[in-house]
Amino acid sequence: MRMTPQRQLVLDAVRELEHATPEQICQQVQRTAPTVNITTVYRTLELLEKLSLVRHTHLGHGAPTYSVDEHEHVHLVCHRCGRVNEVPCSLLDGLSARLSADTGFRLDASHLALSGTCQVCVNEEENL
Amino acid sequence: MRMTPQRQLVLDAVRELEHATPEQICQQVQRTAPTVNITTVYRTLELLEKLSLVRHTHLGHGAPTYSVDEHEHVHLVCHRCGRVNEVPCSLLDGLSARLSADTGFRLDASHLALSGTCQVCVNEEENL
DNA sequence: ATAGCTGCAAACGGTTTGCCTCACA
DNA sequence: TGTGAGGCAAACCGTTTGCAGCTAT
Numbered sequence: 001m002r003m004t005p006q007r008q009l010v011l012d013a014v015r016e017l018e019h020a021t022p023e024q025i026c027q028q029v030q031r032t033a034p035t036v037n038i039t040t041v042y043r044t045l046e047l048l049e050k051l052s053l054v055r056h057t058h059l060g061h062g063a064p065t066y067s068v069d070e071h072e073h074v075h076l077v078c079h080r081c082g083r084v085n086e087v088p089c090s091l092l093d094g095l096s097a098r099l100s101a102d103t104g105f106r107l108d109a110s111h112l113a114l115s116g117t118c119q120v121c122v123n124e125e126e127n128l
Numbered sequence: 129m130r131m132t133p134q135r136q137l138v139l140d141a142v143r144e145l146e147h148a149t150p151e152q153i154c155q156q157v158q159r160t161a162p163t164v165n166i167t168t169v170y171r172t173l174e175l176l177e178k179l180s181l182v183r184h185t186h187l188g189h190g191a192p193t194y195s196v197d198e199h200e201h202v203h204l205v206c207h208r209c210g211r212v213n214e215v216p217c218s219l220l221d222g223l224s225a226r227l228s229a230d231t232g233f234r235l236d237a238s239h240l241a242l243s244g245t246c247q248v249c250v251n252e253e254e255n256l
Numbered sequence: 257a258t259a260g261c262t263g264c265a266a267a268c269g270g271t272t273t274g275c276c277t278c279a280c281a
Numbered sequence: 282t283g284t285g286a287g288g289c290a291a292a293c294c295g296t297t298t299g300c301a302g303c304t305a306t
Contacts, residue, residue, distance in 0.1 A: 002305080004261065023295080037263050042296065060186055063295060076233045087231060095223050103215060104247025105204045115239050119232025130280085132286065151270080165288050170271065191270060262303075272293065279286080 001047070006036050010044040014054050014066050019075075019084065021063035059084060059113045072110040078118035080125075085118060129175070134164050138172040142182050142194050147203075147212065149191035187212060187241045200238040206246035208253075213246060 006029070013028040014020065020028070026041045045066055048054040056064040059077050074092060076085040089109040096107040117125070134157070141156040142148065148156070154169045173194055176182040184192040187205050202220060204213040217237040224235040245253070 002261075004304095006262075021295090035263080038295095039264080039297080040262060043261085058186055058188055061192075064189075076227070076231070076235075078233075079236065079239070085231060085233060087227070091223065091226060091230075095219065098219060099204070099215070099242075099244075102219070103204070103213060104250060105206075105213060105242075105244055106246075106250050107242060107244040108207065111207070111243050114227075114233075114235060116227075116233055116235040118234075122232060122234050130286075134287070149270090163288080166270095167272080167289080168287055171287085258306085260304090260306100262301105264300090264302105266298085266300105268295100268297070270294090270296105273291080275289090275291105277286105277288085279284105281282100281284085 001051075005033065006040050007044050007047070009033055009036065010041055011048060011053060011068075014045075014048070015068050018067055018071060019057075019059075019065040021065055023063060025066065055111055057111055057113055060115065074109060075113040076118065077113050077115045078121055079115050080117055080121040083118050083120070084113075129179075133161065134168050135172050135175070137161055137164065138169055139176060139181060139196075142173075142176070143196050146195055146199060147185075147187075147193040149193055151191060153194065183239055185239055185241055188243065202237060203241040204246065205241050205243050206249055207243050208245055208249040211246050211248070212241075 009029045009032060010025060013025045017024060017028055022038065022041050022045060026036070026038045029036050029041065045054065045056070049056065052069055054066050055069050056066045057075060058064045059075060060079065072089050073086040074089055076087060092107065092109040096109060099105045099107050137157045137160060138153060141153045145152060145156055150166065150169050150173060154164070154166045157164050157169065173182065177184065180197055182194050183197050184194045185203060186192045187203060188207065200217050201214040202217055204215060220235065220237040224237060227233045227235050
């Protein structure tokens with residue numbers, strides 16, 4: 001494996017943007033290297049993921065978002081407004097232990113999105 | 129709104145199949161009404177969802193899966209083999225309360241997929 | 257010389273749109 | 282007779298593939 005300029009730029013972009021889609025990452029990379037193709041971005045993300053340098057999360061519909069691997073937290077996705085909040089993974093410790101004991105399922109807390117309604121939307125709904 | 133034959137068939141298919149993609153639902157419908165178009169399936173699913181008769185869940189990559197609304201449980205998606213296990217929503221009660229208290233986020237337990245590694249895959253990994 | 261990385265274009269899967277036709281209140 | 286439901290084809294977005302050219306060993 002060679003750390004080519006393109007790959008470095010993709011990794012930098014993931015680091016800077018946090019939760020960015022391949023499309024957004026590509027745009028960011030193209031600000032310094034306009035000829036970089038989105039195909040390269042996809043291939044690089046796949047590679048970086050195999051190397052455990054980045055990870056991706058499906059936040060519901062649309063494209064997945066990529067983050068650097070150290071970026072560990074749980075995503076709370078509001079299905080009403082689309083906002084994404086983050087909370088520490090430790091909130092899942094109890095559930096994780098429970099699942100493991102009951103079903104043997106090993107929860108991956110950082111690669112995770114929980115859906116529901118965020119506080120803002122809950123308030124808005126109550127004011128109707 | 130009119131409960132047309134097509135719409136009834138789509139609803140029946142969702143009920144029978146559980147966790148089916150629009151594509152699968154379409155195939156099921158076409159077994160009794162071969163001319164029904166996938167466009168109609170999409171439009172009907174959207175409609176049924178607005179009426180809270182069905183709901184959809186994103187189980188990771190690929191197409192979402194649809195279930196009838198009463199079908200309430202948490203999906204455990206194994207990111208190694210793709211298997212989907214189900215556990216009762218009550219397992220999330222603690223987390224739900226915690227999230228609500230800490231952040232005001234109202235968790236929708238039934239519209240939810242948790243990712244991780246299933247017991248089978250955990251065992252396989254340990255036997256390497 | 258060779259392996260492997262890149263760009264481009266084309267194919268792909270899943271979904272949405274526009275439009276025209278049809279059925280039904 | 283007018284509103285809305287369905288079918289079809291085309292557009293669409295996100296992603297993957299095949300291939301040809303280039304680059305660094």
